[in-house]
Amino acid sequence: MTILKETMDILQDKMKLIEITAQEKLCLVGPVKLPIKQGDFTATFNWYSWLKVDATLSKKEVVASLANSDLAFGQQSSVLVFGDFANEDDALIRMHSICHTGDIFGSQRCDCGYQLHESMKMITEHGCGAIFYLADHEGRGIGLFSKSLAYLLQEDGYDTVEANHALGFEDDTRSYEEAIRVLEALRDKPVTLITNNPKKLSALKSHGLLADHHVPLWGGLTDTNRFYLETKVQKSGHILEEKPTINV
Ligand SMILES: Nc1nc2c(ncn2[C@@H]2O[C@H](COP(=O)(O)OP(=O)(O)OP(=O)(O)O)[C@@H](O)[C@H]2O)c(=O)[nH]1
Numbered sequence: 001m002t003i004l005k006e007t008m009d010i011l012q013d014k015m016k017l018i019e020i021t022a023q024e025k026l027c028l029v030g031p032v033k034l035p036i037k038q039g040d041f042t043a044t045f046n047w048y049s050w051l052k053v054d055a056t057l058s059k060k061e062v063v064a065s066l067a068n069s070d071l072a073f074g075q076q077s078s079v080l081v082f083g084d085f086a087n088e089d090d091a092l093i094r095m096h097s098i099c100h101t102g103d104i105f106g107s108q109r110c111d112c113g114y115q116l117h118e119s120m121k122m123i124t125e126h127g128c129g130a131i132f133y134l135a136d137h138e139g140r141g142i143g144l145f146s147k148s149l150a151y152l153l154q155e156d157g158y159d160t161v162e163a164n165h166a167l168g169f170e171d172d173t174r175s176y177e178e179a180i181r182v183l184e185a186l187r188d189k190p191v192t193l194i195t196n197n198p199k200k201l202s203a204l205k206s207h208g209l210l211a212d213h214h215v216p217l218w219g220g221l222t223d224t225n226r227f228y229l230e231t232k233v234q235k236s237g238h239i240l241e242e243k244p245t246i247n248v
Pocket of ligand 1: 100115137160196197200
């Protein structure tokens, strides 16, 4: 497929190639203005998406490869950025693992939908931040189909962790490597992470995240997610905190 110069003239400045290994790069695209309305909440974010590509490809070759890449059969991750993200001293970020059932369908088996929408509000109220939507994290890394099997086991009395183990998975197989590389391309100052999970903060710091603090995000408790949330605290290391560790 031949890509015209006029096409590249439009796209060139909005594409950035980020080296990750000798074999692979990330192609980061954006910002795209994304006006959002969810109930009474409205805000305009800057939206970026990224794709892992061969390290030898130029921007033009990346674009030329897309039409034959079947990208709809894989998932791409993205990030919603708010405010002067590169320059503000203080930025809130959320690394949100995709939850098809909670985020899209509004499932009350978990608190994922609540956390996604609440963190968007927290970031706009704070004035600066970003929500990374990590598309290869479904079911903490086990995938959507496996999560449906895990849910069937949970209906039979297993908790989240037991169900993952019974299917032969680790409890948590998420990698944050790509998201950190993208974060570094957008901002080199420290951030504060929105999470209840200190293990997630440690995992992110081991990938190079510049963050000393986190702010908790509990809420959206229902009868149908109570056991899931209790298991997070009892088995997955999530901490129930009364107050944020910093003021937001
Ligand atoms: N395997 C499995 N995954 C689940 C289940 N419920 C939600 N998830 C997934 O769990 C992920 C979110 O994990 P959480 O533990 O809420 O988040 P966390 O990121 O570790 O911690 P927080 O930042 O505090 O939310 C998403 O990928 C969901 O798809 C479940 O019952 N089983």
